[in-house]
Amino acid sequence: MSVPAPNLHLSTGPHIRRGRTTAEIMWLVNLSLAPALVWAFLVYGWPVLAITLSAIAGCALAEHLACKVRGIDSTVFDGSVVCTGLLLAYTLPPGMPLWMPFIGGALGVFFAKTVFGGLGYNIFNVALIARALMMATFPVEMTTAWLTPELGALGGVDALSGATPLVNLTGDREGTGAVISGTPEGMAHGLAFLVGLRPGSIGEVSVLMVALGAAFLFWQRIIKLWIPLGVFAGAALFAPWSPDPLLYMMSGGLWLGAFFMATDYVTSPSTPKGQLIFGLGIGLLTGMIRNWGGYPEGICYAILLMNTLTPALDEWFRPPRTAPEGTPS
């Protein structure tokens, strides 16, 4: 034998793979979240970046330590935990103390992700568990640390203590039609919500930027539209009871939740029918909580509740078999 055999690898087929890895998907999702962050930075200034970094650092630290404890390679750079940190920060008011997102992110990742076994094994959306935890722990800061937007005022913008604009839109409150504080004078509220010139959470302030990122995800075929469609349809059923149905549907939280949180692969169903029902459930629960409940941002709890249904939805709605059943004649 004159041809030396090299060291050969053995495995079952297929021996080639399509180029996109889980890490690449996660970093593409992070990229799609960038426009919202850039916009928030432009209107609220440096605190936005500080809070975002703090949330990511908290999440990453918990993930890294968990990997150390389990004796596996650190998964911090697979993009997933950065995504969690980003999403958490996007739900927070820009005026909150810096240490809070760090604590929230770390505890969220610990309780919702690492104890279940890490990426792929969690039941609940990690960022939303972190947010729910912060809502319980820091109720005042979570609902009042708003900043008045000012385009290009990178240095300092005015702190604005008060309720989130959505509070003005819940059914049983007054203030209907009143000026929502913090929006530019003379600007229609709808437009202010659309471009993001209003007090709000970091990543939710501009519906336009969220939609831009969502369009990117759809174009990259990372998300499908069944879940967001369901969310909007479900939420729309409650819109007639809202003092301002347009603003109700234009809340950035609904958009961020529908496109970025509810579509999380791990915690959402895999088939179109399951996804549509999952989305509808989220939309309905969101409308319910907003309409009758005490929390303006119902979507966080709506998604967490529907997360529990994911395994059942996957079992009830299976992919259709191509080949017909039955013994051939």
Add this chain to the structure above:
Amino acid sequence: MRLFARRHGEATFARGGVHPDERKELSAACAIEPFVPRSVTVPVSQSLGAPSVPVVKKGDRVRRGDLIASDESGGVPVHAPVSGIVKSVDSGIHPVLVLDLSITIEARADEDEPTFPEQPGWETLPRDALLERIRRAGVVGLGGATFPTYRKLMLPADARVDTLIINGSECEPYLTCDYRLMLEQAEEVVLGAWLIAKIIGVPRCLIGIEDNKSDAGAAMTAAIARLALDRRDHPLAMQVVVTQTKYPQGSEKQLIQALTGRLVPQRGLPMHVGTVVQNVATAFACLEAIRNDKPVIERVVTVSGGGISQPKNLRVPIGTMITPIVEACGGFTDEVVKVLAGGPMMGRALADFNAPVTKGTSGLLFLTRAETNLDRYQPCIGCGECLDVCPLGLEPSKVSQYVEVGRPLETEEFGVFDCFECGCCSYSCPSNRPLVQFMQVAKAAYRHAAAKKKVSA
């Protein structure tokens, strides 16, 4: 005037499928060359089913085409691929079965080397005689499945088959052996198909060819016209159908759906929807078996991949070892990390070069690190990609998760028994999960459980 030129084939299967890099350009322009090694080692298992029984012993002199293993066991007859001396009948490497009884023959040309001339009267042989020649020649499905062809053509009396499908899809990346055969020997392939149609008594034959091989399609269409099949003693309406280039277009059930719209039931056979499917190389082998009384003693093999200096399409005797083939193709160009028998989607990885070409070896691929996938796998993230690309609508992700937690015997409902291991799922998985292997593990667990039950009963 047509505003939108139909550049692409329309026909395809309805669900799933993937589009891997074709990589056929490496060897598509390489005309089929003959290559004869100094010795061959022929495993006796050359078909799906029982191994054949050697009828020669060490020291015997054999002529090319002589029977060396008989089908009395239920396998297929195996013939001497070269004239020469039997050096050994011993255990050897088999590309699929790992080890198999193998007959090694040192090539020594006979003074009266058999040439397999055309047999007079082959065109008018009765059906039974045609079938017998196919059986006697040891023809098997040369697309890689190696199912004995005469058994596939021996339809039960109540079968209502109306269409013969000839598979020229060659949907596996890299492989070009069927493409070259259709291009260079189109008339032979068409005549072989006509003989098969005659045997099973169907009036219609469809040839499925992917639109990345449109010149092969044109060559086949021209051959059909020249041979005037509709005016023969068994009139046949034969037509080339250009299909989309999509893997696994060449899978039997997917091709049937693409060409006829019929769906083979779960665990059913093509004949249950009135069809019989044969690969183009098998049709060619049937013609040689009937016209020349020539057994299957050679086949066309695509030698390709980034790791081989000169990719080629070689017509080699069955039993040719990989080492002389590598030498004939100029050796390695780069670091080879994987050698495959077959295509990169469903082919088998070989442990070393001491493996022979069998009747089912359509390709030998020498893949470099950059071409193949040696990455580690990660947990399922539930993206649903495998559900989207599965042509059968199975749930590979669920099977993998159940197998991972040690519950393989609860996976039947996810479709393990229907899976034909095309590999679309693993190919697409962003977490690089070996989903086909999980399927295999689940199937093996069921087999094991059934065997255990039998023993205790």
